[in-house]
Amino acid sequence: MSLPRLEIRLDLIRHNAEILVGRLAQRGIEVCGVTKATLGSAEVARELLAAGVTSLGESRIDNVEHLRQRGIEAEIMLIRSPPMSQVDRVVASTDVSLNTELAVIEHLSASARRQQRNHAIILMVELGDLREGIMPSDLLEVVEQVLDLPGITLRGIGTNLACQSGVIPDASNMGQLTDLTESVEAAFGLKLSVISGGNSANLGWALSPESSIGRVSQLRLGEAILLGRNPTDRTGIDGLHTDAIALLGEVIESKDKPMVPAGTRGQSAFGAAKQTQGADGTEERIIVALGRQDIDPEGIVAPLPLTSLGASSDHLVLTSMAPKPAAVGSVIRFTLDYSALLRAMTSPFVARRFLQDSSTDPFMP
Secondary structure, rough: OOOOEEEEEEEEEHHHHHHHHHHHHOOOOEEEEHHHHHHOOHHHHHHHHHHHHOOOEEOOOOHHHHHHHHHOOOOEEEEOOOOOOEEEEEEHHOEEEEEEHHHHHHHHHHHHHOOOEEEEEEEEEEOOOOOOOEEEHHHHHHHHHHHOOOOEEHHHHHHOOOOOOOOOOOOHHHHHHHHHHHHHHHHOOOOOOOEEOOOHHHHHHOOOOOOOOOOEEEEOHHHHHHEEEOOOOOOOOOOOOOOOOEEEEEEEEEEEEEEOOOOOOEOOOOEEEOOOOOOEEEEEEEOOOOOOOOOHHEEEEEEOOOOEEEEOOOOOOEOOOOOOOOOOOOOOEEEEEEHHHHHHHHHOEEEEEOOOOOOOOOOOO
């Protein structure tokens, strides 16, 4: 198969999803399985649905439309605020969207009436991370106006933490979300069905026996399912596989070279060059056919004894401490973080191979 490529173990992704769905069900929380890092993969979506997620989460309408074209009929939530230019597509292809702007919701309402559909929304509230969200002091006013819009159903409220500023979900901000829920219900005499508490960063709080879950009824999980890691510190989550997705790259050069660059130095192709220090001597330098067009080089880890020295557009440079270096034409398997996974999935130069079960050799060149 073509290289570079992602090897995606669907059985391990389903295992991760099943474990998290089960653990959170014991806390009264449903899982929205986020497929955005897989470029709207129908293969991954089917595994998440089979594992028990109650809906799918996507941030790009193109991915939603792709899922629909591939036969995915489950509820899909648009987890990025809809661009006003795409409201017709949002209403046509999604069941619910996260929103913060009244002007956009009014356009969703108009589109829903034109299409003779109903569109559900969740109002996102700003609770400290300073990305999207209505300020808590403005929430009741926004709810009052939303309730008057035809074609729109207010399903609930939600929040997002840890993505922009790294604010960790805890008893304080999650308690505030519960308080806001109850204030909305009391003010308007209604019952909100979905309180979307956040993303994979919420797991530490949600699964702690000491935590009071309050009214939180849903989490939107992507990274924890796909990579088996906690986004707040990137440690592996107990019982989950952290190797469900790997990146394979091919060695295109393997030579003994000086350890220190020669000549006057300026900026590299991507800004300030690494200031290499070391004694005179040589080391094995390996070039892999991967670059910034394919991956986030800071987000991949080479297997020992290889170490990454950096990347340009098309070349990833490694050094090896092994007495027998990697040969030209050999394949190196890398682990990825969420940033590198997003970049690799969206690169047209990185192939994808979906593996249905663990008996298949996942790393066949």
